[in-house]
Amino acid sequence: MATVKFKGELEVSLNGTELNVGDIAPVVSGVAADLSDIQIGGQKGKAQIILAVPSLDTGVCAAEARKFNEAASKLDNAEVIVVSMDLPFAMKRFCTTEGIENLKVASDFRAKAFAKSYGVLQANGPLAGLTARAVFIVNPSGKITYKEIVPEITNEPNYDAVLAAASEATSTSCCGSCH
16 A cells, blocks of 8 residues: 655555556546536547646645646646545636646546556545545556655645646557557
């Protein structure tokens, strides 16, 4: 069972299926801001940058969403999806208030299907039941080409590494099956 830290001291266990680079990204459904179903993972014919965050109502998660919103506008053949346990109404309000237009949001509040299928469900600590901070990049053929479980929940991911991996996964010089 994987673990992360919360505020440097508390060790938090993660529940669910641990996925690794090279695995096929499981297909799960989340709830979009408009209450429709949104598919996460699997083969979509374009790259997916999947950002798991504890809550968009925190400063670190909000900063991460803003950063990836800006980066998403420069990516071709990709979609960026932020997944959290926030209610769809709160996610929509956040996106409207922050001017977030280049990424999708998916709430995992109903069944925690994403958190369990991707191994990022916090099992203990003050944020138990929320997702840990993580990034998964899925190439157009549905294979995970990058994974970062951020070791300290209150830290942001490695943007340079994520954006380099996203650029590679969205490259038009590859059909997506060569990774």
